[in-house]
Amino acid sequence: MRILVVGAGATGGYFGGRLAQAGRDVTFLVRAKRAEELRRSGLVIKSPRGDLTLRDVKTVLADQIAQPYDLVLLSCKAYNLDDAIESFTPAVGEATMILPVLNGMHHIDVLKQKFGAEKVLGGQCVIAATLNREREIVHLNDMHAIGFGETGGGISERVRAVASAFEGAGFDSTASDSILQQMWEKWVFLATLAASTCLHRAAIGDILKTPDGRRIIEGLFGECKAIAAANGYPLGEASNVRAQGILFAEGSPLTASMLRDIEGQSRIEADHIVGDLIARGGDVQKEGALSLLRVAYSHLKAYEARQARQAA
Missing domain, CATH: 1.10.1040.10 (N-(1-d-carboxylethyl)-l-norvaline Dehydrogenase; domain 2)
Known part of the structure; x- marks a missing residue:
């Protein structure tokens, strides 16, 4: 499964970094400045669950996306949603799943209107993390979990595929048959x-x-x-x-x-x-x-x- 993580900040960087560490095919969609930071220093995570420094991080700029991804993991701030959508739209193909882990519900409506309900999964994450002055990801406690599922309920084959990709990736993950609840x-x-x-x-x-x-x-x-x-x-x-x-x-x-x-x-x-x-x-x-x-x-x-x- 080809996974595109939108951004490499505290949340996306943490979960994307754990997935990459576990050998998953992860690419970070970033701006040029963040791409240079990652090239120079790597993706650094400081965490009670284990520190991590990833070298040779795969990154892509918005205008460099050449083909669709299987999964888009979206963890931006709500006020940056429109800009994020514009940046990752070229990565959305016929079979692409979009998994947002923003809070609230408005983003689900926006994403469904833009890409169609069939492409959007429900999701949430539990983590407290921030970027420090050195642009390292600092995990502030021991909670690191993602829940996901179909917005219409039930466990589909594609949700099982996401669960398989997340399994053993160094964080807690749960496929839910009632994710909206x-x-x-x-x-x-x-x-x-x-x-x-x-x-x-x-x-x-x-x-x-x-x-x-x-x-x-x-x-x-x-x-x-x-x-x-x-x-x-x-x-x-x-x-x-x-x-x-x-x-x-x-x-x-x-x-x-x-x-x-x-x-x-x-x-x-x-x-x-x-x-x-x-x-x-x-x-x-x-x-x-x-x-x-x-x-x-x-x-x-x-x-x-x-x-x-x-x-x-």
Whole structure:
């Protein structure tokens, strides 16, 4: 299976690097600057699961793609989705599978509209990683997992083929017969975490020490769950218990990556993670009511407006 990994940043670089280390046919679609970095220093991963330095990394620039790939692994930021699609479109052929591991659901709609529903798999990943100043991939904990499956459910032959390619590649992978349910469950948790920690500019443990912190997290979690249920994806009991265990852990230093982006004055995925969830709320949200989720979203959009004003 010929695999094209779009980008060689923290997420794509990590999973693509593990696949390449395991002998899979992996090519990274990168810009010229990143291609030069990889040529000069290799693809470097620092991880509790084992460090890795790959030399002679296979890379390609967008204008150099000459033939389709079997699998396109997409892990860009949501605000870079349009640019990413433009770059990898020449790699999509008649039998190409596109496996995005972005958060939320909007990207699935965009990819299906562009390439056709039959080419798009559902997917999600669990990993905390970043690029350091030396442009090395730093894996921040021991979680490194990808889940994937048909958006219509079931386990198809092509999903089995992806599972075979990922098996033994140095990270956890699961072929799912209900990937959209899992994506919605992750979205509910992530939106709650992002809204809570960004709104308070604090970690979960700090929020829980405030007079109304627990009530606010509970309110946000309840709103997100209600939206998921209204869309046909009620949170499962196991997922609900797991999320509550994390969201209400006393003393927890956990924050959303979106808060870390704000603290670094970087771009954020406000529209994709929180705004799109609100847009899918429909009848769940009372007409004219200012819900906690809407307050959090307004907070994020104010940050974006300030960033735009200062840049101008």
